[in-house]
Structures are given as C-alpha cells and as structure tokens.
Amino acid sequence: MTAADQGTGPGDGSGARREAITRGDVVAWMRAFAAAVARDRDHLTELDAAIGDADHGINMERGMQAVLGRLDALDALAGGGVGELLKTVGMTLVSSVGGAAGPLYGTLLLQMGSAAGQASELTLADWASALAAGVSGAQARGKAELADKTMIDALVPAAEALQAGAASGLSLAEALRQSAAAAQRGMEATVPLVARKGRASYLGERSAGHQDPGATSSWLLLHAAATALPAGLAP
Amino acid sequence: MKKLINRPQDVVQDALAGVAAAHGDRLKVHTAPDYIVRADAPLRGKVAIVSGGGSGHEPLHGGFVGRGMLDAACPGQIFTSPTPDQVLAATRAVDGGAGVLLIVKNYTGDVMNFEMAADLARDEGIVVESVVIDDDVALQDGRHTAGRRGVGATVLAEKICGAAAERRRPLAEVAELCRKVNAGARSMGVALTSCTVPMVGKPTLELGPDEIEFGVGIHGEPGRERRPAASAHDIVAALATAIVDDLPFGRGDRVLAFVNGLGGTPLLELYVVYNELHTLLASRGIVIARNLVGSYMTALDMAGCSITLLRLDDELAALWDAPVVTTGLRWGA
Numbered sequence: 001m002t003a004a005d006q007g008t009g010p011g012d013g014s015g016a017r018r019e020a021i022t023r024g025d026v027v028a029w030m031r032a033f034a035a036a037v038a039r040d041r042d043h044l045t046e047l048d049a050a051i052g053d054a055d056h057g058i059n060m061e062r063g064m065q066a067v068l069g070r071l072d073a074l075d076a077l078a079g080g081g082v083g084e085l086l087k088t089v090g091m092t093l094v095s096s097v098g099g100a101a102g103p104l105y106g107t108l109l110l111q112m113g114s115a116a117g118q119a120s121e122l123t124l125a126d127w128a129s130a131l132a133a134g135v136s137g138a139q140a141r142g143k144a145e146l147a148d149k150t151m152i153d154a155l156v157p158a159a160e161a162l163q164a165g166a167a168s169g170l171s172l173a174e175a176l177r178q179s180a181a182a183a184q185r186g187m188e189a190t191v192p193l194v195a196r197k198g199r200a201s202y203l204g205e206r207s208a209g210h211q212d213p214g215a216t217s218s219w220l221l222l223h224a225a226a227t228a229l230p231a232g233l234a235p
Numbered sequence: 236m237k238k239l240i241n242r243p244q245d246v247v248q249d250a251l252a253g254v255a256a257a258h259g260d261r262l263k264v265h266t267a268p269d270y271i272v273r274a275d276a277p278l279r280g281k282v283a284i285v286s287g288g289g290s291g292h293e294p295l296h297g298g299f300v301g302r303g304m305l306d307a308a309c310p311g312q313i314f315t316s317p318t319p320d321q322v323l324a325a326t327r328a329v330d331g332g333a334g335v336l337l338i339v340k341n342y343t344g345d346v347m348n349f350e351m352a353a354d355l356a357r358d359e360g361i362v363v364e365s366v367v368i369d370d371d372v373a374l375q376d377g378r379h380t381a382g383r384r385g386v387g388a389t390v391l392a393e394k395i396c397g398a399a400a401e402r403r404r405p406l407a408e409v410a411e412l413c414r415k416v417n418a419g420a421r422s423m424g425v426a427l428t429s430c431t432v433p434m435v436g437k438p439t440l441e442l443g444p445d446e447i448e449f450g451v452g453i454h455g456e457p458g459r460e461r462r463p464a465a466s467a468h469d470i471v472a473a474l475a476t477a478i479v480d481d482l483p484f485g486r487g488d489r490v491l492a493f494v495n496g497l498g499g500t501p502l503l504e505l506y507v508v509y510n511e512l513h514t515l516l517a518s519r520g521i522v523i524a525r526n527l528v529g530s531y532m533t534a535l536d537m538a539g540c541s542i543t544l545l546r547l548d549d550e551l552a553a554l555w556d557a558p559v560v561t562t563g564l565r566w567g568a
Contacts, residue, residue, distance in 0.1 A: 049439055053314050053454040058434045062312070094351065095268070098289075098315040100344035103351055141347060198343045199456050201380035202373075206457060 019172045020121040023085050025229050027071055030089060032228035034064035036220040047213035051200035055099060056213040063097035063105070082122055086113030086130075100198060101214065104138045104151060105221075111137030124172045128162040131179075135159040142197065149195035149207060151214035158183035158222045173230035180219070180226035187215040236436045238536075243433035247290045247312055254297060258562055262300055268318070270325035271297045272307040282400040282409050283307070283329035286338040286393055287322060288345055289314040291432070292453060295390060295532045298563030304397035305561075306335075313432055313535070314454045316344035322352030326361060334362035334406035338392055338413060340385030341369035364406055366413040368392055370420045370543065372481040373450030373458045384452055387493050387543030388420035390531050391555075394564060398557035412554070416545060421478045424458070424541030425470055426451035428499060430534045449473065453497070453534040453541075467504070471511035474542050479519065484544060486520030491545040491555060496530030499538035505529065508540055516544075525555055531563060 037044070037060045044057030070092045090109030094102050112134035116122055122130065135155045144150045161182035165175025190212035195201040200212065240246050247269070254271065255264035263272050270287070277283065286296045287309030296308035306329035309317035326335050335356070339349045346367060353363045370388035374380055396413045404412075426448040429438035432455075439455035440448055447465070450458025465473075484490060494509045496502070509528050516523060524547050532541070545551070558567035 045435060049435070053452075053456055054432055054435050054439045055313070055315050059312070059315055095318045095320040098311045098318050098344065098348065100316075100342075100347055102316075102318055102344070103347035142343070195380075197381055199381065199452070199454070202384065202452060203457055204374075204380070 020123055021082065021127050021172075021229055022121045023080065023082055026082055026085050026089075028228040028231060029225050030064070030067055030071060032224035033221050034068050036224050037061050037064045037217065040216075040220060044213050044217055047211055047216055050210045051195065051203055051207045052213060053199055056101060056217065059097050059099050059101055060105075060217050063093045063102065066096035067092045079120075081116065081118045081120060083113040083116035083118060086110070086116055089113075100142065101217070104142050104214070107141045108134040108138040108155070110134075124162075124170075124175055125166040128159070128166040128175070131162055132159045144197045147193055148197040149190050149193040149200060149212045149215075150197050151212070151218040153190050153193075153212065154183040154186040154215040154218035154222070157186040158218075173226075176226040176229055180222045183219040183222040187211065187219040190215045236431055236433070238431070238433055240433055243436070246433050247310060250290070250293075251310065261560075262297075262562075265324070265328070268309075268321040268324045270307050270309045270321055270328070271300050272325065272328050273300055273302070276306050276329045277331040278306070279331045280333050281331050281403060282333045282406045283326075283331055283335045284338060284393065284396055284400055284409070285309070285322065285325050285329060285335055286389070287311065287317045287325070287349075288340050288342075289316055289454070291430070291535045292532050294563030296393070299390070299393050299397075299561050301559070301561035302568065303401050303557060303559035303561070304393055304564065313434070316342065316348045319348050319351035319355060322349055323355045326352065326356045326363065327359070330361050333403075334364065336396060336400070336406060336409050336413065337363060337365040338389065338396065339365060339367045340389055341367045341382050342384065343381050345385075362406060364410040366392070366410055366417065368413075368417050370417060370422045371450075371452070372421050372423050372477050373452070386424065386453055387422040387495050387532055387541050388417055388545065390495075390527075391420060391491065391493065391543065391545050392416040394559060395551055395554045397559065398554040401557065416551065419482070419546040419551075420543055421481050421484075422541055422543040423474045423477050424451050424453070424495075424497065424539060425449050425474060426455070426458075426497065426534075426537050426539040427464070428538040430455045430498065430537035432535065447539070450477075451534075451537075451539060453532060455534060455537060467507045468511050471508055471542070472515060475512055475515050478542060478544050479516075479521070482544075482546065484519075484521050484546065487522070489522045489524040489547045489552075490516070491525040491527070491547050491551075492516065492523045493527045493531075493543040493545070495527075495532050495541045495543065497537040497539040497541065498530060498533035499536045500530070500540055502529065505540060508542070512542060524552060
C-alpha cells in the first residue's frame with residue numbers, strides 16, 4: 001500500500017499509479033496459467049513420459065480447470081484479501097491435482113496466501129516475500145534441493161530474482177520479467193541434470209538429457225505472472 | 236489405442252460406478268471425494284486400515300477392501316496418487332475409535348498426499364499411523380533417489396495387517412507388523428510391453444519388439460536396464476537372483492512367493508514363471524511355504540510380471556492363512 005510511484009519502468013511516465021497486486025491481478029494470473037497449461041498439456045505430459053509417468057500435463061490441466069471453476073463460483077473480484085484468494089487456489093490444487101504436483105503447487109499457493117495475510121493489495125516487495133515463502137513451503141514439502149532436477153530448480157531462482165528486483169527498485173513489470181527469465185534458465189538447466197527426487201530419480205543417469213516437467217510447469221507459472229500481473233497496471 | 240472405455244477422462248469414475256453396481260452388497264463406493272469402504276464400516280474397537288494410490292493397478296487397492304484386509308481404499312486418477320481430502324474422508328469413515336493405519340506405497344506423490352491427510356486427520360483427533368512400503372530392489376542405490384518403490388509387498392502387507400486388525404490387535408502392533416512385512420519382503424518386475432494410459436493414448440515406454448525392461452515400475456517408468464528378450468528361465472533367474480541377494484534370503488528360509496501379473500500377461504505364463512522360481516529357490520535351499528500366483532497389482536495393460544519374496548515366520552504365516560473376504564482375494568471364510 002506504499003507502492004505508489006515506486007515504479008521506474010517504461011510506461012510510468014504518465015504519472016502516479018499504484019504498482020500493487022490485487023485480487024483481480026491474481027485471478028488474471030491464474031487464468032493465464034490455466035491457459036498456458038491447457039496449451040502445453042501434451043508437451044508437459046511428453047516431458048513426463050520421458051522420465052516420469054506421463055501424467056503431469058493431464059494432472060495440471062485438471063487442477064487448473066478446477067481452479068477456474070472455483071474462481072467463477074466465488075466471485076473472486078469481490079472484497080477480501082489477496083491471501084484468502086491464494087489459499088483458495090492452493091486448497092483447490094491440493095484436492096484436484098493429485099500426484100506430487102498437487103501437494104507441491106498447493107503448498108506453494110497456500111504458503112503464499114499465508115504470507116500475503118489480510119492485505120487487499122500487495123506491493124512488489126510484499127509479493128516477492130510471499131513468493132519466497134511459497135517456494136520454501138514447496139521445498140519443505142518435497143524435501144528437494146537445488147539441482148535435484150525438480151520444479152525447485154525453476155522456482156528458487158525465480159523467487160530470488162524477484163526479491164533482488166524488489167530490493168533494487170525495479171518496476172513490477174521488469175521484476176516479474178526477470179523472475180520469469182530466471183525460472184526459464186533454471187528450467188533449461190535441468191536438462192543435463194541427473195534426477196535425485198521424484199519418479200525421474202529411478203532412472204539414475206538415464207534421466208540426464210531431459211528437461212524436468214515440474215520445472216517446466218513452474219516456468220509457465222512464473223511466465224504467466226510476468227504477462228498477467230502487470231497487465232492490470234496499465235494506466 | 237483400443238480400450239474398452241468411453242471417454243478417457245471418465246475411466247476411473249465409470250469403473251467406480253461398475254464396482255458399486257457389482258459389489259454394492261459388500262462395498263460402499265463414495266464419490267467426490269472418491270473412496271471405497273466396507274459396507275459394515277466403521278467397526279467399533281477395530282483398527283481400521285486405509286490404503287490407496289493411483290488407479291490402473293486393479294485389483295489393488297479397491298479389490299482388497301473387505302473383511303480381513305482393508306477397511307477403505309482411495310483410488311486416485313490413473314497412476315496419480317489420491318488427494319488428501321480423499322484419504323481424510325476415508326479415514327473419518329472407517330475410524331472405529333481404535334485408530335487408523337495408512338499403508339502408503341513409496342512414491343513421491345503418494346507420500347506427500349498421505350502425509351497431508353494424516354496431518355489433517357490428527358488435527359481432528361483421529362489416531363493415525365502411517366507405514367511406507369518400499370520393497371522394489373530394481374533401484375540399486377537409494378541414497379540419491381526418491382528411494383525404493385512400493386510394489387508387491389503392499390498386497391502382502393494389506394492382507395497380513397488386515398488379519399491382525401480383524402483379531403483386534405492394537406494400532407501400534409498392526410503398524411509394527413506392517414513394517415516387519417516391508418522389512419522382510421523384496422520385489423522386482425519385468426515388462427515385455429508398455430502400458431498405455433487412456434488419457435495419453437500411446438505407450439509410455441518405447442520397447443522394441445525384442446526388448447524387455449528389466450526392473451520396470453508399475454507405472455511403466457523405466458527400470459534398471461533394457462535387455463534383449465529372453466526365456467522365462469533366464470528372466471526368472473535374473474529377477475530372483477536380484478531379490479534373493481538383496482535381503483539376502485538364505486538356505487533354510489521359509490518364504491511366501493508371490494508371482495504377480497502386470498495386467499497383460501496370461502495366467503498360463505505366470506505359472507511358467509512360478510515353476511522356474513520354485514526350481515531356482517529349491518536349488519538354493521529356500522522353502523516356499525506359501526504362494527500367491529495371479530494378477531493382483533497391475534500396470535494397466537502392461538505385459539510382464541513381478542516377483543515378491545517375503546520371509547515368513549509362524550506369526551506371518553498364520554495371519555496370511557486367516558480368512559479374507561474381498562473381491563480380489565478370498566479364502567477361509
């Protein structure tokens with residue numbers, strides 16, 4: 001709520017405008033992520049077939065369809081905190097995705113929601129803290145370290161880049177863009193890794209040479225944030 | 236893809252409706268969230284046993300719900316673990332005041348979803364114990380992986396723990412028995428063909444016409460190595476040697492030998508496998524005291540088998556022999 005005028009990126013020249021994330025922005029983010037998951041469903045499933053059990057795209061699509069249904073039903077744009085909305089999304093994912101992705105993405109969103117608290121809008125710094133809390137929640141749930149070839153490899157650099165962006169005074173749009181770029185690099189860096197967590201770890205050395213499907217859906221999540229969250233900020 | 240299905244996304248729901256239609260006298264099938272319970276649950280004073288996992292492994296787990304085995308099973312989507320709300324609802328439905336044992340196969344998703352469910356159940360005051368089954372020897376080094384997978388020992392643990400619970404043994408003892416079964420059991424499987432997940436529509440594994448996947452998982456996940464196809468004699472020798480050497484099983488051991496079909500292999504071939512296994516174990520001085528031959532833990536339409544050996548003592552043998560009345564296993568009653 002103290003975010004007004006902190007932005008310095010292009011488009012800020014028109015004067016005062018609040019660089020804050022509202023419930024409407026979160027809804028737009030989830031719709032963008034759902035669309036990306038639906039579009040890339042087969043790609044995610046093919047990546048999973050190579051080193052896992054060929055259901056990641058299917059599970060994520062089912063989960064995000066459930067989220068869309070929930071958002072439609074609860075009039076997400078009505079009053080209430082950002083945190084409550086993030087928790088609703090998290091619980092919906094936990095109860096609809098299954099597999100490892102359900103608890104992991106569910107915990108990510110639930111912990112983001114807890115960190116966001118009752119606020120009706122979040123500054124970039126608040127948002128970066130919430131994402132960091134969500135990522136550490138997912139990491140604790142999955143007990144994964146960096147370079148285990150999991151979604152953590154995309155999420156951790158993305159959360160760090162967002163916090164760095166917030167600390168160095170980047171605009172919301174630019175910080176989110178850098179966060180998504182970090183997620184993409186993290187995702188691409190999973191290709192040569194040997195998996196140490198999840199079903200891919202059963203392959204041992206044979207898991208090298210394949211991009212991790214979880215890191216890929218995590219990049220989609222962060223990429224959706226970079227596209228959808230700043231859109232609501234247009235003056 | 237040719238399958239006896241309607242819409243691929245409806246397979247699990249359609250099958251659950253079939254289970255309800257076929258066995259409504261003994262089982263209650265609850266949907267949204269999905270779980271199958273004994274019609275007479277909850278049983279006051281009896282430890283309840285709940286298991287579950289992805290669908291596609293039938294009769295595991297729903298086929299093992301009934302007297303002397305499971306109180307409830309939670310079917311997930313195909314090859315996808317059930318969600319915490321399913322497990323929580325099933326746990327509530329069967330808790331008879333003596334506590335609930337969750338039997339969980341060691342897969343990343345299953346472990347996480349059951350952990351979340353156990354936390355939620357404990358918050359509600361239900362006494363819950365959880366045991367993770369990890370008997371697959373295909374993975375040689377467990378330190379840098381998600382650990383060994385839970386396979387055939389799951390069926391044996393559900394049967395033996397179910398019998399103990401039926402005898403009104405307390406939760407701590409039933410859980411300890413489950414850990415004992417897991418500690419004394421080892422398994423390994425081989426795939427001759429891949430399975431095909433309905434929503435995917437094409438085979439999960441790319442196996443050539445003369446290739447087999449040695450150490451395959453029950454979801455078509457690749458195993459220890461790809462090998463050229465071989466005789467039943469050679470395949471059983473390789474599987475059994477890996478299993479026997481791992482525990483290790485030794486001369487004089489009495490075992491339960493479980494030859495399990497993966498869904499696409501005829502019983503005729505499973506008996507060929509059993510014969511090879513019987514001969515090989517006899518030559519090593521290992522006595523098969525009990526056996527189970529059939530398709531009890533499948534991987535959809537995958538052709539192939541797994542072998543599980545469980546070291547038996549008098550207690551485990553007696554619990555194995557105890558009556559069981561389920562759609563998948565039935566004797567003594």
